[in-house]
Amino acid sequence: MRTPLESVIFHRAAPDKEWLRACSPDAHIDSIVLDFAGREDGLGGMEQVGEVEVVRHYTRLSTLNWDIDRGLYPLGSCTMKHNPRLNEAVAADPAYAAVHPEWPPQYLVQHQRIMQELARDLAALSGFDEVSLLPAAGAHGELTAVFMIRAYHLARGQKDRNVFLIPDSAHGTNPASAAMCGFRCVQVTSGKDGILRLESIKEHLNERLAAIMITNPNTLGVFEEEFASIADAVHTAGGLVYMDGANFNAAMGVFQPGRIGADVMHFNLHKTFTTPHGGGGPGSGPIGFNRNLAPFAPASGDARSIGPVKTWFGQWGMFIRAWVYIRTLGARGLKEVTEDAVLNANYIRARLEKVLNLPIKTPTLHEVVFNDKDLPNKVITLDIAKRLIDYGFHPPTVYFPIHVHGALMIEPTETESLDELDRFCDAMEAVVAEAASNPEHLKLAPHTTPVSRVDEVKAAKDTDLVFRPAARN
Numbered sequence: 001m002r003t004p005l006e007s008v009i010f011h012r013a014a015p016d017k018e019w020l021r022a023c024s025p026d027a028h029i030d031s032i033v034l035d036f037a038g039r040e041d042g043l044g045g046m047e048q049v050g051e052v053e054v055v056r057h058y059t060r061l062s063t064l065n066w067d068i069d070r071g072l073y074p075l076g077s078c079t080m081k082h083n084p085r086l087n088e089a090v091a092a093d094p095a096y097a098a099v100h101p102e103w104p105p106q107y108l109v110q111h112q113r114i115m116q117e118l119a120r121d122l123a124a125l126s127g128f129d130e131v132s133l134l135p136a137a138g139a140h141g142e143l144t145a146v147f148m149i150r151a152y153h154l155a156r157g158q159k160d161r162n163v164f165l166i167p168d169s170a171h172g173t174n175p176a177s178a179a180m181c182g183f184r185c186v187q188v189t190s191g192k193d194g195i196l197r198l199e200s201i202k203e204h205l206n207e208r209l210a211a212i213m214i215t216n217p218n219t220l221g222v223f224e225e226e227f228a229s230i231a232d233a234v235h236t237a238g239g240l241v242y243m244d245g246a247n248f249n250a251a252m253g254v255f256q257p258g259r260i261g262a263d264v265m266h267f268n269l270h271k272t273f274t275t276p277h278g279g280g281g282p283g284s285g286p287i288g289f290n291r292n293l294a295p296f297a298p299a300s301g302d303a304r305s306i307g308p309v310k311t312w313f314g315q316w317g318m319f320i321r322a323w324v325y326i327r328t329l330g331a332r333g334l335k336e337v338t339e340d341a342v343l344n345a346n347y348i349r350a351r352l353e354k355v356l357n358l359p360i361k362t363p364t365l366h367e368v369v370f371n372d373k374d375l376p377n378k379v380i381t382l383d384i385a386k387r388l389i390d391y392g393f394h395p396p397t398v399y400f401p402i403h404v405h406g407a408l409m410i411e412p413t414e415t416e417s418l419d420e421l422d423r424f425c426d427a428m429e430a431v432v433a434e435a436a437s438n439p440e441h442l443k444l445a446p447h448t449t450p451v452s453r454v455d456e457v458k459a460a461k462d463t464d465l466v467f468r469p470a471a472r473n
């Protein structure tokens with residue numbers, strides 16, 4: 001059954017009630033007051049809503065938005081994982097939450113210590129010489145690093161190095177970051193097994209090469225086994241190696257990018273260290289880098305620094321969460337995170353490859369990419385994703401990575417239990433079975449949400465958010 005559409009709060013007005021102002025002595029206890037006295041147009045006829053209406057309205061709205069607290073959230077790549085409540089409790093403590101960067105330094109000693117410890121731990125885990133906590137998101141970390149790479153080449157008098165090599169499996173933010181800094185992005189093709197081969201970059205190893213950006217494990221969840229030899233070759237040609245470390249949750253405690261040829265890498269604190277995902281910010285995307293790039297770092301104190309990329313210290317609220325998470329788990333626990341993330345993804349792979357096509361069969365780590373090839377009755381990835389909503393799950397990532405046609409990418413993360421993985425796989429199997437038994441029903445899914453399918457291109461490019469009373473339910 002379809003959940004009813006929730007009308008806007010203005011529709012819940014009780015026009016017969018008085019307009020109550022915040023300081024009115026006769027304010028009713030069960031009313032909230034919206035004082036828009038300064039607005040000539042008032043509130044479109046809605047000046048007052050009873051408290052109970054407001055509470056119910058927002059409670060209903062909160063259930064329309066899918067969240068990880070209600071079940072597995074299988075988005076691959078950008079991933080939402082459980083944020084332990086301990087992190088949240090510590091972050092909310094006024095001793096940490098009320099801090100202001102302009103407090104006298106003696107009141108910030110504790111906070112500085114926490115940031116130093118976090119940076120030190122990230123460096124130890126990743127094998128880089130130094131870490132800057134400043135960038136406010138993964139993509140912002142990329143941008144910061146690309147600026148540093150540009151400054152590095154300029155400082156060496158090599159302004160003609162303007163080419164960034166980017167594999168076809170890359171996240172869209174990679175070419176965007178390089179292009180924003182004025183580099184020319186050249187796509188390099190990974191092999192049929194999903195792995196980037198040294199062979200395919202050889203023709204670009206020349207005096208124009210600025211850097212290569214490699215996600216490892218890549219967006220198929222596959223370990224780039226030629227990473228070290230590619231890095232060697234790029235260095236020999238005078239270029240640098242950027243590792244997109246968004247998938248560090250499949251590397252932590254197992255391999256150190258800073259020791260296998262990467263010069264610089266961003267971390268997605270949300271993906272690996274359980275902080276909320278900022279979606280471009282305010283999240284946190286610290287960067288780790290080696291000595292060769294240190295003078296160019298945002299707050300290096302060197303005249304060659306690219307300068308600050310964020311005010312004050314960065315996203316303190318994220319640091320404290322990540323710091324608590326690292327302290328809670330310790331070195332052994334962090335390695336177990338990686339192992340469990342890989343185990344969970346491979347459990348899903350083993351169950352679902354019996355019913356879905358697995359285009360690339362190479363062993364995968366923390367995420368697995370299926371596609372819609374071989375689904376009967378012209379059922380496509382979008383239909384599977386939409387129908388999954390009716391079964392109570394957020395859809396997986398769809399149509400990414402873009403070099404896999406009809407991709408359906410699943411990442412369960414380490415925090416899911418076997419029961420929850422089974423519940424998800426059962427739902428997926430049931431949905432796939434419908435492709436044969438009831439395809440028309442599938443193509444009209446979801447059937448339980450207030451709105452079924454919208455024209456997604458129009459919704460993104462031509463959004464109309466004007467409230468029209470005719471839409472009242």
Ligand SMILES: Cc1ncc(COP(=O)(O)O)c(C=O)c1O
Nearest residue numbers: 077078137138139171173246280
């Ligand atoms: C592989 C990869 N690179 C870069 C990013 C960008 O990170 P953010 O969304 O924090 O900007 C993501 C998203 O998490 C990602 O999955």
